[in-house]
Amino acid sequence: FNLVLVTETTTSAPTVKAFLVGSANVLAANGIVEFVSSANAAAVADGRGIGIGGVFSAGATTATSDFRPTVTAYTVGGGELHGTGVTVTARLNVDSTGAPIRPSVTLDGDPSPSFVDPAFARVRLTGIAVGAAVTAASSTATSTPEVSTTVGSGTLLSGPGWVTIASVAFNAATAEARSLSAGVVAGVGLAQPTAHAGGHVITGFNGTASGVTTVTIGSTVDSSAIVHGRAAAGGLGAGVVAGTYLATTDMGVSTGVGGAVNVSGDVTVRSIEQNSTIADYSAVAFGGFGAVGVSTVRATDSSVVSTSVTGSVTSGGTLHVLAYHNFDGSNFLTDHVVDASGSALTAAIGLAISSNNLYAKAASTTTATLAAGGTLAAPGGVIDLRAVSGNFAHSKLKNANGAVINVSVDSNPDAEASGTTIAAVLGHVRVFDGATSSPGAATLSVLAKGNDTAVAGMEETGGGLLSVTNSTSSSHGAPSVSVVLGGPASVIRVSGDISAQSVGLSDSDASTSSATGGAINVSSFSATATMSPASAASVTGGASIRAAGSISVDASANPPLPPASDGTFDGVSGVSDAANTITFTANHNANTGDIVTYDAQGHPVIPGLIDQATYSVIVTGPQSLALGSVFTGANVRPDTDVIDFGVRAHNLHEGDIVWYSAVPLGASGVTSDVGGLTNNTRYLVHVLDAYRIKLQPLGFAETQVSVNAGSINGGTGTISVGNSFHDGDFVTYYQPNTTAMFSSGQVNVVWDGGAKKWVAATGNDVNDVYFAVEDPGNPGSFLDMGFSTGTRIYYAPYAGTTIGIGGGYYYLIRVNGQEYKFADSLCHATGSSSDCGTSSDQPQVALTLTPDTSVAGKAVVQQLWYAANAPVSGFQDGHGYYVVGCGGGCASQFKLSDTPGGPAKTYGLVSGQTGGLHTFARDGINLSVPAVPAGVGSVGNLIYALTVDIARAAAPGIQRLRGIGENIPFGATSGDLIVSASATGGGGGA
Structure with missing residues (x-):
């Protein structure tokens, strides 16, 4: 018999006051x-229980979050407030712009912090028994503020x-409850969350x-x-x-x-x-x-x-x-x-x-x-x-x-x-x-x-x-x-x-x-x-x-719905080159972020757009919109000077000219620019992929050079190659292409071709990496990676956790064309007496691999290069540096510094590191994360727009944004202001 009782209760009831009493006068x-x-307060309750029993297992877990703050601002008894502006405000869990502030907490069993609601209760309960198991999970989150x-x-x-x-x-208020029960005789699972x-x-x-x-x-x-x-x-x-x-x-x-x-x-x-x-x-x-x-x-x-x-x-x-x-x-x-x-x-x-x-x-x-x-x-x-x-x-x-x-x-x-x-x-x-x-x-x-x-x-x-x-x-x-x-x-x-x-x-x-x-x-x-x-x-x-x-x-x-646009507009009268907007003759019913395809329909193309190209919408009014993309300060990557839209495609195009603007926040119109950019200024778009871009000044001329590591003097920092750089240029380093990439989910597993799934490695397959690169000529089969036992490689994760060994140089042990192990020396890889300097062969010694197999860990790209082609130590892939040491314009060589006009960098090159294609490109602006103004919760609350710069077409003609007005209803459709019911059934019997 096993009994588990877990109770977690959190109460938060702060009282905060700001007041003017009597006949006090405040004059500015x-x-x-x-x-x-x-x-800014919260009540977080997180309960977890597990019970394992023989004949019988019973468990009850309760989590209660009671959030009831009192926040008041008031005046009593007369007095005067005088100033160029007067504010009397009570705020609860919002910043000065009104944006919500969620607490960040690390919940039981989670590897990293999560943002939760101010009143949050979670309970998870598992019961397992040979006989019967009963689990009862109850969570209550109550938020009753007085503001x-x-x-x-x-x-x-x-x-x-x-x-x-x-x-x-x-x-x-958020309440979560999970109840899992399993028994040979019976399992009973009860859940009762309340918010x-x-x-x-x-x-x-x-x-x-x-x-x-x-x-x-x-x-x-x-x-x-x-x-x-x-x-x-x-x-x-x-x-x-x-x-x-x-x-x-x-x-x-x-x-x-x-x-x-x-x-x-x-x-x-x-x-x-x-x-x-x-x-x-x-x-x-x-x-x-x-x-x-x-x-x-x-x-x-x-x-x-x-x-x-x-x-x-x-x-x-x-x-x-x-x-x-x-x-x-x-x-x-x-x-x-x-x-x-x-x-x-x-x-x-x-x-x-x-x-x-x-x-x-x-x-x-x-x-x-x-x-x-x-x-x-x-x-x-x-x-x-x-x-x-x-x-x-x-x-x-x-x-x-x-x-x-x-x-x-x-x-x-x-x-x-x-x-x-x-x-x-x-x-x-x-x-x-x-x-x-x-x-x-x-x-x-x-x-x-x-x-x-x-x-x-x-x-x-x-x-x-x-x-x-x-x-x-x-x-x-x-x-x-x-x-x-x-x-x-x-x-x-x-x-x-x-x-x-x-x-x-x-x-x-x-x-x-x-x-x-x-x-x-x-x-x-x-x-x-x-x-x-x-x-x-x-x-x-x-x-x-x-x-x-x-x-x-x-x-x-239910008055008749206003007519909706089908996405058509005139290329002259429907386009504002001052506001960079397109206006329809009826409501477009679009939302910011919707995706449309521009179709000139045989008429002169609107300057700034590409016929049949896909764009994202920025809504400016019920009948007008702009094209471009919106991002927040959290999308700015200062280490690579990139605007990274995450899993959301930006739908911008190489060479687009866009207006960058910071969106004012709150009643006072707070803004904070991305470092390196100027508000309400035009920039060129340089597309890295569907989710990442760089910005360039107008008139910017891209240039790049590529060298092998043999052309880089690590001691002096000199890079010898013909170039057109100038002192002060901001240049990005791009590492050589990888020889192979894999995920931590491919470590200590093998592919079961019959069952079409990954299975845990056993025996000699333990501590291996399984490379699953499909053979295009033989679907369902994987390519031989071509590595031999004793091949020296350089390993590093792109960013994030490793597979249990640090980034650096290693030697491979070939199990077969897809499976390889890592060794810390040539001797441990081959075991050959000639490699070990011994009179007899030695046992091979593979390193123990302990991969991070969490969702986040599996998302980290693990990389391999042949040793000669390894990235240069001292550079970060995608990071920008400043050209120095040329005395103006460069010709046959240049150096790089972390700061404008600063000391030249030096690099760590190892013996045999002579190859690879190391690229240095002048391709974007040095960006930094915007400063967070007082009263704004976080950098993620700062919003920015990149609006495509457009002008009227050379001649009138009906053009179209496909995707506007193309929702097709079916069945009992919500939102059509028509009461409707549909029932369908199917069945059979003897």
């Missing part, structure tokens, strides 16, 4: 005043500049802002609740898996203005939440006599986002009152979803039973309100009051089961989208002198817009002698969108137009696919899609509303 006549309360910024009654904010009152938070993102982010302004230029008051939250569950169980008798997977978001995000704001410029009052709530699982149950799989998966978002004005706000510019949920000001964030999904496999020789219920509900409440008694005024400008909310619910299940008797009961993915979106003007829009109301705006726009989408999908497969299945998918919702113009006592005066719109967008799609069979087969499968949207616009009785222009009050549900 020529500077900025900042009251900032900021916290608030309040300017109290009686506090005056003044000065000639801007005022920002803000609460900003990154509120994320909850709640709490409040509040901004309140009850003071006075006067004499300033612009005012921004708002709450902004990036929230998520994420659950990942894995359960597996097996036994010759029975395998049982069960799990409850819960992800919940119920954030409260609010902004209120109860004081008085009177400024000469723009005013923005806003509340914004971007949320993802995801619960997913994977379950596997195997049994001889029986297998059971039961799961419940729920993901819900019931956040409340509200913006209200109960006081008075007067603007000399534009006045915005905004409440957004999953909307960025231009587009709905359709990738921010409430998702309950899973996959289940239940199989047995005898009886298999499965029941899986999934439910996703997106039901946020979003309101923007001018309350009764409140006043908005922008006499010469626009008042824009908007509530916009996206609620996207997805629920999908893949279920497979099979046994002699197969029963699938209630496999029911259910998705509901029922958001509530309200925009209401219940107070006054006017300028009031105590007796007369004059126009309070040139234009008044009130908009409530909701986008509610429910998608449910089911794939059921299974069979047995007796098969009973019930598969149902349901998508539904009752979203409500409404706009109210005027309260019972409202006075609204506008010198131009008034528009009040309620726009409801909704879609519901359900699909079920069922394929089952048996000697006796009973199956029921269905898909039900419904949607009951409500869109309303009203004017309250008693309101006094006057406009010199038109007044429109409209309510609509």
